[in-house]
Amino acid sequence: xxxxxxxxxxxxxxxxxxxxxxxxxxxxxxxxxxxxxxxxxxxxxxxxxxxxxxxxxxxxxxxxxxxxxxxxxxxxxxxxxxxxxxxxxxxxxxxxxxxxxxxxxxxxxxxxxxxxxxxxxxxxxxxxxxxxxxxxxxxxxxxxxxxxxxxxxxxxxxxxxxxxxxxxxxxxxxxxxxxxxxxxxxxxxxxxxxxxxxxxxxxxxxxxxxxxxxxxxxxxxxxxxxxxxxxxxxxxxxxxxxxxxxxxxxxxxxxxxxxxxxxxxxxxxxxxxxxxxxxxxxxxxxxxxxxxxxxxxxxxxxxxxxxxxxxxxxxxxxxxxxxxxxxxxxxxxxxxxxxxxxxxxxxxxxxxxxxxxxxxxxxxxxxxxxxxxxxxxxxxxxxxxxxxxxxxxxxxxxxxxxxxxxxxxxxxxxxxxxxxxxxxxxxxxxxxxxxxxxxxxxxxxxxxxxxxxxxxxxxxxxx
Numbered sequence: 001x002x003x004x005x006x007x008x009x010x011x012x013x014x015x016x017x018x019x020x021x022x023x024x025x026x027x028x029x030x031x032x033x034x035x036x037x038x039x040x041x042x043x044x045x046x047x048x049x050x051x052x053x054x055x056x057x058x059x060x061x062x063x064x065x066x067x068x069x070x071x072x073x074x075x076x077x078x079x080x081x082x083x084x085x086x087x088x089x090x091x092x093x094x095x096x097x098x099x100x101x102x103x104x105x106x107x108x109x110x111x112x113x114x115x116x117x118x119x120x121x122x123x124x125x126x127x128x129x130x131x132x133x134x135x136x137x138x139x140x141x142x143x144x145x146x147x148x149x150x151x152x153x154x155x156x157x158x159x160x161x162x163x164x165x166x167x168x169x170x171x172x173x174x175x176x177x178x179x180x181x182x183x184x185x186x187x188x189x190x191x192x193x194x195x196x197x198x199x200x201x202x203x204x205x206x207x208x209x210x211x212x213x214x215x216x217x218x219x220x221x222x223x224x225x226x227x228x229x230x231x232x233x234x235x236x237x238x239x240x241x242x243x244x245x246x247x248x249x250x251x252x253x254x255x256x257x258x259x260x261x262x263x264x265x266x267x268x269x270x271x272x273x274x275x276x277x278x279x280x281x282x283x284x285x286x287x288x289x290x291x292x293x294x295x296x297x298x299x300x301x302x303x304x305x306x307x308x309x310x311x312x313x314x315x316x317x318x319x320x321x322x323x324x325x326x327x328x329x330x331x332x333x334x335x336x337x338x339x340x341x342x343x344x345x346x347x348x349x350x351x352x353x354x355x356x357x358x359x360x361x362x363x364x365x366x367x368x369x370x371x372x373x374x375x376x377x378x379x380x381x382x383x384x385x386x387x388x389x390x391x392x393x394x395x396x397x398x399x400x401x402x403x404x405x406x407x408x409x410x411x412x413x414x415x416x417x418x419x420x421x422x423x424x425x426x427x428x429x430x431x432x433x434x435x436x437x438x439x440x441x442x443x444x445x446x447x448x449x450x451x452x453x454x455x456x457x458x459x460x461x462x463x
Contacts, residue, residue: 008037008044010053020055024063032072032083039085043073046081103418104452108249108396108440113311115364120356121310121347128346136346140339142330144171144318148349152318155352156304160277161290163297164320170329171340173315175276175305176209179241181336182274182301182319183213185328186239194238194271199227201424203248203276206241222247226254229261239272245280245289249424249438251390251398253289263292266299272325273300279308281361283393284369298322306348308395309361316340316348368395374446375439378453385462395442398424400434402462407435410460417459419452 010027012020031037044052046060053060064081067073074082136145143149149169156162156169172178186196195216198206207217218235221228227242242262244254254262266273275292283289293302297320305317321329333339351357375397379388387400401407407423414421424436441449 008049008052012053012055021059021062021066024053024055024059025066028063028067029070029072032067032086037083039083041083042079043081043083101418102420104420104448104455105443106419106421106439106441106452106456108422108438110440110443111308111311111364111395112367112443113313115360115367116311117356117360120360121351124351124354124356125343125347127350128343131350132342132346136342140342142170142333142339143167144169144340145342145345145349148345151349151352155357156291156302156320160280160288160302160304161294162302162320163294164302168297168320168323168326170319170321170326170333171345172317172319172333173337173340174307174312174317175278175303176205177315177337178303178305178317178319179206179209179274180213181329181332182303183210183215184332184336185325186272187214188328189238194236196274197232197235197237197240199242199247201249202241202243204425210241222250222252224252226252226258227262229258229265232262233265233269237271238269239274241274241276243276243278244292245277246283246390246394248276248278249390249396249398249422251392251394251396253286253393254292259292259295263296263299266296271299272322275300275302277302277304279394280304281309282365282368282395284365284372285392293320298324301325309357309364314344314348316344368442371441371444371446371449372397374449375441375453378450381450382454382457383460383462396438396440398436399439400436403435405435405462407437410435411437413459414456417455419456419459421456 008031010024012023014020028037043049043064046057046064050057050060064073064075068075068081072084072086074084076082146166148171149166152169152171153164153166156164172181183196195218196210197218197220198210199222200219201222202219210217218237220232220235220237220240226244226247227240232240240262242254244259244262246253262273265271273292273296277291280288280291291302293300299322301322302320303317306314307317319329372391376388376391379386379399383399385402388397389400390396390398401410408425411421411423422438424434424438444452
């Protein structure tokens, strides 16, 4: 039971003074029935409520007495007037548009949030709250807290090979938010007319965000070496959004020759490279690939977040921005959502500074590798006719189906049996990709992965 009296939202029509008691009764009765006043909640005293509503105490006493007689309230000695449990009508059932009950969710994109380091994050939160200044709890700097920008600059130089200072870092609410800010900046330049290129295949939400900001979206083909820079140059785009360390969704790494060609394109055309470093921390069978920003800091906007490494629900990301764009980006930020919550920023700074992120990544990298290995083994055992690629890093794999198989139909068939996978698709009007499924493995245990792939092979009937 609550130990304090709540404030109540009660509307009274004062043009009908003789009906105030009935209005008060009806308002409280409706609130109890709808669950806005929950069982066990103690109501304000009759004197306090009368003062709040500017009515006589007798009206409140009479209303309380009537609702007590009806069973909605109970008057307890020393505890005041308390809401009783009453039967409420069942809420209308929502229609679930999803297929049958999900048994195995192999969709890519999500980390296992069950691995979130609660104790370490709680420690960092307590430390952050102790050290956070009063000024930091006010309307903050659109670029982010200085302590987090300094921490991120150190971390990114050490782990990803960036060339950056704290002033180059802009904190945002995850990659999607950062992309929307960038798209608005680019749309205000000649980039809006030249367009922003995106990898094809690529992330399905990129096109919508870029076009919403007012820039044309130009798909550019990806092959086994990454984005086709020759096609990019021919498109006339003023910027390109790319995933060089681990292309989404194919999993290829941008080759050394393509890295050189891509940065040369940016320098000669005056274009910008938006580098989405979405899951570069997770690598298993290869050495880490340094960020593009480290070799062309004046032409690369580096974007990262804690969504894959910790949890999407933190809504914390960053952009490392060339000086020529920083002022415009901060102006857009100041006129949109202004800044990211200071407490989360300060907590993340402490968490990273004290090595908790490094420890968490070492632990989860080992776990995800075990799950990746379980997926490869299960596919080899149950779907030997399929070829798996993109497995050296990240949290998903591409499973190429035998010739003649239809990936979209296969995904639909699997969904009807509660197994969720995604077909590999090109953008609208683009040549179709080889028939393949994009299979995530980060949220399932090795046992569930083996079991799910066995069922998938059964429902797809692939030899």
